Amino acid sequence: MNDSPLEVVAELILLLSIILIAAKIGGEISERYLKIPPVLGELVAGILISPFLLGGIHWFGGGAVFELPLGETQGLPVEPQLFFVAQVAAVILLFEAGLETDRQQFMKYVRPATAVAAGGVVLPFAMGFGATIMLGFASLESIQAMLPALFVGSIMTATSVGITARVLADIRRLDSPEGVTVLAGAVIDDVLGIIILAVIVGIAEGDEVTAGSIGFVFLKAVGFWLGLMIIGSLVSGYISRA
Structure with a gap:
C-alpha cells in the first residue's frame, strides 16, 4: 500500500531534521575542537547515520531510520524523495561556488x-x-x-x-x-x-x-x-x- 502525500512529506521532514542536526553537531565538533573545516565533520556525521551504519539499524524493534530502497528505486542510497533533495542541494552548492x-x-x-x-x-x-x-x-x-x-x-x-x-x-x-x-x-x-x-x-x-x-x-x-x-x-x- 502506497503512503499518502502527507506521510511522505512528514517522513521527508523528519529525515532532513535528523540529517541537519547530525551535520550541525559534526561541523561544530570539527570547527571548535578539532580546528578543521566543518564540512569534514559533516561528512563523518553523514557516514555514521547512513543506511550502512547507524541509520540501517532497526531501533527498538521498529524500522531503520534510513532504509535502503527496494523495488523500482533499488540502487539509490536513500529514499527517492531524500535523494532528490540531496541532488538539488549539490547543484545549489556548485552554483554558489560558480558565482x-x-x-x-x-x-x-x-x-x-x-x-x-x-x-x-x-x-x-x-x-x-x-x-x-x-x-x-x-x-x-x-x-x-x-x-x-x-x-x-x-x-x-x-x-x-x-x-x-x-x-x-x-x-x-x-x-x-x-x-x-x-x-x-x-x-x-x-x-x-x-x-x-x-x-x-x-x-x-x-x-x-x-x-x-x-x-x-x-x-x-x-x-x-x-x-x-x-x-x-x-x-x-x-x-x-x-
Whole structure:
C-alpha cells in the first residue's frame, strides 16, 4: 500500500531534521575542537547515520531510520524523495561556488591547475591499481585480469568539486590564487577521470578503444564545460542589469 502525500512529506521532514542536526553537531565538533573545516565533520556525521551504519539499524524493534530502497528505486542510497533533495542541494552548492569564482582568474591559473590535476589523477590511480594487484584481487596476466585494478584506480581519481568548493569557502580562500588553482584542478581532474573511466568501460565491454574514441569523449566533456561558461557569461550580463 502506497503512503499518502502527507506521510511522505512528514517522513521527508523528519529525515532532513535528523540529517541537519547530525551535520550541525559534526561541523561544530570539527570547527571548535578539532580546528578543521566543518564540512569534514559533516561528512563523518553523514557516514555514521547512513543506511550502512547507524541509520540501517532497526531501533527498538521498529524500522531503520534510513532504509535502503527496494523495488523500482533499488540502487539509490536513500529514499527517492531524500535523494532528490540531496541532488538539488549539490547543484545549489556548485552554483554558489560558480558565482564566487572569477572567470578570468580561473583561466589565468589553468596551467598550474592542469599540473595539479595530473598529479591528482596519476598518483591515486597508481596507488589504487597497485593495491588491488598486491591484495590479489587482480593480476597482470592479461587486460581482462587487470580490469578490477583498473576500475579501482579510476575510482581513486575521482575528486568532489562540491566538497572542494565547500572547504575553500569555509576557510574563505575560494577566490584566492591557490583556491582558484585547486578548484580548477578539481574540474580538470573530473574531465580526466571521465576519460579514464570511458576507456576502461570500453575495454570491459570488449569494444575497440581508439585514439578517436578517447578524443571524442574528451571533446564532449570539455565542450560541455566551455559551452556552459559561454552561456553563463552571456546570460549573467542580462541578469545583472535586470
